[in-house]
Amino acid sequence: MYFLDNASTTKPFDEIKDLYDECAQNFYNPSALYDKAVLVRKKIETARKNICKYIGGEEGTLYFTASATEANNMAISSVKYHSKELVVSALEHPAVYEVAKSFQNAGVSVKFLDYTSNGITIEEIKSKVTKNTALVSMMHVSNETGIINDIKLLTKEIKKINPKIIVHVDGVQAFGKIPVDLMDLGVDMYTLSAHKIHGLKGVGALWVKNHVNVAPIIYGGGQESGVRSGTENVLGILAFELAAKKVSSDVFKNAEIARKQKQTIIDGLNKNNVKYVINGDSCSPYILSISVDGLRGEVLVHSLEKYGIYIATGSACSSKKTENRALENLGRTPSQIKGSIRISFSAYNNYDLTEVADIIAKEINKIVKTIKG
Amino acid sequence: MYFLDNASTTKPFDEIKDLYDECAQNFYNPSALYDKAVLVRKKIETARKNICKYIGGEEGTLYFTASATEANNMAISSVKYHSKELVVSALEHPAVYEVAKSFQNAGVSVKFLDYTSNGITIEEIKSKVTKNTALVSMMHVSNETGIINDIKLLTKEIKKINPKIIVHVDGVQAFGKIPVDLMDLGVDMYTLSAHKIHGLKGVGALWVKNHVNVAPIIYGGGQESGVRSGTENVLGILAFELAAKKVSSDVFKNAEIARKQKQTIIDGLNKNNVKYVINGDSCSPYILSISVDGLRGEVLVHSLEKYGIYIATGSACSSKKTENRALENLGRTPSQIKGSIRISFSAYNNYDLTEVADIIAKEINKIVKTIKG
Numbered sequence: 001m002y003f004l005d006n007a008s009t010t011k012p013f014d015e016i017k018d019l020y021d022e023c024a025q026n027f028y029n030p031s032a033l034y035d036k037a038v039l040v041r042k043k044i045e046t047a048r049k050n051i052c053k054y055i056g057g058e059e060g061t062l063y064f065t066a067s068a069t070e071a072n073n074m075a076i077s078s079v080k081y082h083s084k085e086l087v088v089s090a091l092e093h094p095a096v097y098e099v100a101k102s103f104q105n106a107g108v109s110v111k112f113l114d115y116t117s118n119g120i121t122i123e124e125i126k127s128k129v130t131k132n133t134a135l136v137s138m139m140h141v142s143n144e145t146g147i148i149n150d151i152k153l154l155t156k157e158i159k160k161i162n163p164k165i166i167v168h169v170d171g172v173q174a175f176g177k178i179p180v181d182l183m184d185l186g187v188d189m190y191t192l193s194a195h196k197i198h199g200l201k202g203v204g205a206l207w208v209k210n211h212v213n214v215a216p217i218i219y220g221g222g223q224e225s226g227v228r229s230g231t232e233n234v235l236g237i238l239a240f241e242l243a244a245k246k247v248s249s250d251v252f253k254n255a256e257i258a259r260k261q262k263q264t265i266i267d268g269l270n271k272n273n274v275k276y277v278i279n280g281d282s283c284s285p286y287i288l289s290i291s292v293d294g295l296r297g298e299v300l301v302h303s304l305e306k307y308g309i310y311i312a313t314g315s316a317c318s319s320k321k322t323e324n325r326a327l328e329n330l331g332r333t334p335s336q337i338k339g340s341i342r343i344s345f346s347a348y349n350n351y352d353l354t355e356v357a358d359i360i361a362k363e364i365n366k367i368v369k370t371i372k373g
Numbered sequence: 374m375y376f377l378d379n380a381s382t383t384k385p386f387d388e389i390k391d392l393y394d395e396c397a398q399n400f401y402n403p404s405a406l407y408d409k410a411v412l413v414r415k416k417i418e419t420a421r422k423n424i425c426k427y428i429g430g431e432e433g434t435l436y437f438t439a440s441a442t443e444a445n446n447m448a449i450s451s452v453k454y455h456s457k458e459l460v461v462s463a464l465e466h467p468a469v470y471e472v473a474k475s476f477q478n479a480g481v482s483v484k485f486l487d488y489t490s491n492g493i494t495i496e497e498i499k500s501k502v503t504k505n506t507a508l509v510s511m512m513h514v515s516n517e518t519g520i521i522n523d524i525k526l527l528t529k530e531i532k533k534i535n536p537k538i539i540v541h542v543d544g545v546q547a548f549g550k551i552p553v554d555l556m557d558l559g560v561d562m563y564t565l566s567a568h569k570i571h572g573l574k575g576v577g578a579l580w581v582k583n584h585v586n587v588a589p590i591i592y593g594g595g596q597e598s599g600v601r602s603g604t605e606n607v608l609g610i611l612a613f614e615l616a617a618k619k620v621s622s623d624v625f626k627n628a629e630i631a632r633k634q635k636q637t638i639i640d641g642l643n644k645n646n647v648k649y650v651i652n653g654d655s656c657s658p659y660i661l662s663i664s665v666d667g668l669r670g671e672v673l674v675h676s677l678e679k680y681g682i683y684i685a686t687g688s689a690c691s692s693k694k695t696e697n698r699a700l701e702n703l704g705r706t707p708s709q710i711k712g713s714i715r716i717s718f719s720a721y722n723n724y725d726l727t728e729v730a731d732i733i734a735k736e737i738n739k740i741v742k743t744i745k746g
Contacts, residue, residue, distance in 0.1 A: 033675070220440075233575025
């Protein structure tokens with residue numbers, strides 16, 4: 001099997017199985033008073049501190065959630081927009097885009113930042129962000145194209161306009177893949193996901209800088225310092241810590257493995273004369289998004305599954321939606337958008353992809369020929 | 374070890390370990406298009422239907438969440454309170470109480486239903502619920518005292534006042550422990566938790582009757598029919614299904630085991646002349662809440678942990694809070710409230726508790742003697 005849809009989810013690290021056994025044995029509610037429960041609570045606190053360390057976020061706190069989606073919702077809902085504006089990038093993950101839309105429906109003024117193939121530009125920031133902006137939300141790495149935003153530069157520009165503007169970054173496709181140092185980036189909030197870095201599904205986190213306000217969207221027993229109530233997903237949190245430690249200690253080595261895998265696919269496309277465009281210029285080594293005029297992405301997905309090769313059309317998280325804001329934003333035609341695929345890598349699936357690249361390229365050509373006639 | 378805090382959380386069933394292996398192997402994102410991901414999506418849909426069946430809720434849908442807390446928040450947030458009232462019982466779990474408080478702070482008219490030792494009365498419903506009430510939220514079984522509400526009777530009374538009033542019930546301490554048949558109860562929304570029935574932490578669900586509106590509190594990729602976005606916690610959901618099947622098929626047999634365990638503790642208290650009152654008259658066999666004048670609950674918790682006996686003071690979920698609405702509502706004095714403990718059972722920890730009862734009783738007497746001098 002060749003799993004090339006790692007931007008959608010990843011296989012949990014084998015070591016997490018031992019954590020499962022440990023958590024099933026020490027199943028106590030972290031809120032209980034007795035010694036064994038206190039030990040569980042301490043493990044969660046250690047995980048929280050360690051993950052902060054791995055992202056260079058010691059001057060802030062991490063709040064565990066059930067998903068990056070929830071973390072993004074929390075970030076954007078935390079800010080009071082009364083006579084203020086919300087600015088989000090046009091190709092945000094639905095978790096940001098849809099919550100921004102819901103705020104827009106509720107009367108908040110929302111502006112959308114356009115992308116270039118090199119990400120959001122300083123000019124775009126200057127033209128959309130004003131002194132009256134309350135929060136700006138951007139992705140660190142686009143989940144659909146892999147385009148990397150220069151978050152440090154953009155944040156500096158935003159803070160120049162008004163240092164009180166909260167900068168929230170969805171780092172789901174960045175952490176563990178490109179270097180992430182939150183104090184250096186200068187952001188106020190940062191979203192993480194566990195299952196994109198070989199942790200378990202059902203866990204995300206929102207990092208919040210000290211002295212930045214965050215408000216709950218879920219009320220209850222007061223867990224996570226009252227910011228996010230509900231009994232903690234102990235196994236999910238400890239697995240997140242384990243995965244975060246592994247991926248953050250090998251960022252450069254792993255990126256090189258991903259880069260080589262990506263190049264192998266590109267070489268295969270070129271060798272077979274596939275007529276494609278790459279969506280994005282400064283991109284993550286982990287994501288290859290291409291558009292092929294006359295292809296149907298979903299037809300390719302199904303024809304490749306017969307070979308045990310798994311890729312995506314757009315973002316799996318929004319695969320049920322027909323629009324594709326990311327590719328429209330890059331000026332792709334409707335035909336190119338229908339013919340778009342995303343191939344995404346992991347250093348922990350260290351395949352030789354030479355043959356796979358050949359199969360993908362030949363299947364693309366076959367489908368284009370059939371469709372174009 | 375004697376784990377007698379099963380109302381706080383429970384040990385996952387051993388069989389869930391096999392599910393862990395299966396999910397780690399089939400780790401695909403349920404939203405992806407390829408065959409292997411579609412199989413995962415189908416498993417989630419089967420789990421959804423099966424759990425509906427186990428609660429007699431075929432004429433409705435189940436939405437998976439990360440906790441019962443989130444499900445309670447969703448239920449109460451779904452209703453439009455514009456010039457309408459919200460009515461919740463005074464001793465609701467913080468997940469309901471705190472969200473009701475947040476609505477109250479936002480200007481919604483909120484009324485609180487008082488309890489008797491037999492639960493909420495019809496008179497109380499008549500005096501608080503009006504034609505202008507939008508939603509009533511009650512617990513099926515109180516997590517702190519085990520008091521059972523006659524949900525069928527109360528729902529009938531509410532619907533007599535206005536059939537449009539939405540009735541939401543938190544069934545976390547009821548499902549799998551007392552018979553639950555949602556169509557018979559006549560409610561509109563019902564909350565479940567996985568980790569209270571030997572499933573995993575990090576999963577809950579809100580059941581919603583057909584044609585009853587439910588609105589998202591988390592926006593994004595459109596999972597759970599758009600009602601609750603975020604990549605699904607596949608392992609947690611499948612473990613929930615497994616646990617729900619087991620507990621719902623043995624409700625009567627298991628309740629008898631719990632009843633005997635509870636009686637053994639009561640016998641031990643009586644034999645040792647402990648001066649206690651039981652909090653509640655019509656109670657779940659799974660929960661024994663008592664108040665002892667002159668006791669300190671947390672001192673007892675810590676003295677028992679030395680024997681490997683684990684009990685709770687109040688609800689573990691709110692153990693950090695000092696107030697106790699449930700016991701105040703039953704007329705307990707501050708001294709009695711400080712001296713309150715909760716012992717909660719599971720049929721799957723089928724201990725002989727004769728000796729344990731003796732130890733608990735003697736420790737209580739010792740502490741009371743020390744404190745009273």
